[in-house]
Amino acid sequence: MTDIRHAEHAPLGAFERWLTLWVALAMIAGIVIGALAPGLVQAIAGAEIASINLVVAVLIWAMVYPMMVNVDFGAVAGVARQPRGLLITLAVNWLIKPFSMALLAVLFFDYIFAPWIAPEDAQQYIAGLILLGAAPCTAMVFVWSQLTRGDATYTLVQVSVNDLVMVVAFAPIVALLLGVTEIAVPWQTLVLATVLYVVLPLAAGLMTRRILGSPAAIEAFTARIKPWSVIGLIATVAILFGLQGEVILNRPFVILLIAVPIMIQSYAIFALAYGAAYAMGVPHRIAAPCAMIGTSNFFELAVAVAISLFGLHSGAALATVVGVLVEVPVMLSLVAFANRTRNRFT
Numbered sequence: 001m002t003d004i005r006h007a008e009h010a011p012l013g014a015f016e017r018w019l020t021l022w023v024a025l026a027m028i029a030g031i032v033i034g035a036l037a038p039g040l041v042q043a044i045a046g047a048e049i050a051s052i053n054l055v056v057a058v059l060i061w062a063m064v065y066p067m068m069v070n071v072d073f074g075a076v077a078g079v080a081r082q083p084r085g086l087l088i089t090l091a092v093n094w095l096i097k098p099f100s101m102a103l104l105a106v107l108f109f110d111y112i113f114a115p116w117i118a119p120e121d122a123q124q125y126i127a128g129l130i131l132l133g134a135a136p137c138t139a140m141v142f143v144w145s146q147l148t149r150g151d152a153t154y155t156l157v158q159v160s161v162n163d164l165v166m167v168v169a170f171a172p173i174v175a176l177l178l179g180v181t182e183i184a185v186p187w188q189t190l191v192l193a194t195v196l197y198v199v200l201p202l203a204a205g206l207m208t209r210r211i212l213g214s215p216a217a218i219e220a221f222t223a224r225i226k227p228w229s230v231i232g233l234i235a236t237v238a239i240l241f242g243l244q245g246e247v248i249l250n251r252p253f254v255i256l257l258i259a260v261p262i263m264i265q266s267y268a269i270f271a272l273a274y275g276a277a278y279a280m281g282v283p284h285r286i287a288a289p290c291a292m293i294g295t296s297n298f299f300e301l302a303v304a305v306a307i308s309l310f311g312l313h314s315g316a317a318l319a320t321v322v323g324v325l326v327e328v329p330v331m332l333s334l335v336a337f338a339n340r341t342r343n344r345f346t
Helices: 019-036 038-045 054-069 073-081 083-112 119-133 140-147 152-180 187-212 215-250 253-279 284-295 299-310 315-340
Strands: none
Touching: 019 038, 019 215, 019 315, 038 215, 054 187, 054 215, 054 299, 083 119, 083 152, 083 253, 083 284, 119 152, 119 253, 119 299, 119 315, 140 152, 140 284, 140 315, 152 187, 152 284, 152 299, 187 215, 187 299, 215 299, 215 315, 253 284, 253 315, 284 315, 299 315
């Protein structure tokens, strides 16, 4: 098994602990900037080539690349050590979660919330939620694993295998679900976004690991570049809300409506994965991260693809950012539950 000391992150840092607050402040800042300097935000929105916004592409890479450096494909050889945990992870992430999220999105925005949401806006929010559901978490899982005293080695295995599957499964699943919900699928843009924000960062991360060599060097390098990930996320959220400011000020309850299916999905997926792990006799140190990886979202990817497919002004992009807003409170509540129920596992 590969040395994975770099995967054993410290407990929740200041940024992760207060992620919801930083995102909320970035939202407020974006709305203020959009009102005071609309020309600046519009200029950023107009910097596009082949449906890819160049400013946002740089910011997304700043978010995604540090995470991909942590992914060690050499750890995939450890799958045979506990195949049941990985089986649950893959089944929940790729056979259940994208489809349940799409179902909830349609249920709420085409039916339950229909009296308050225009049909064209509802389609955008559904698209954003589909993108969230099809992008299971990567880097933040290491944090949740640490907080639940999870097996760091096996968590690395789960994340690495999950990213390998994402390379080939993300675009087809998104295209399928968007098509089923009668949302136009720009295949060329979807494939381009997947290559740009999944394949290339993974390849760059793998190359970086090989160049750096030792786990200590990799850990030191990721520590140095981690602040850029924070900057990228905050700046992207600010830009999005600068463009969405008028909509949000006129209909602030939209944020709450979008959050409802996301929260239901999160708790339901955790219950399914955690319950399956318990029923199958998976040890808690594997069961807890196993449930967390499906519950949490790779929101950086979802935000990037939403912007590429539907634009910075879109409701789809707004929906993915709401996913960032509710992520940490929900996950911390599930961490607390997992820790309280540890003794029930053998």
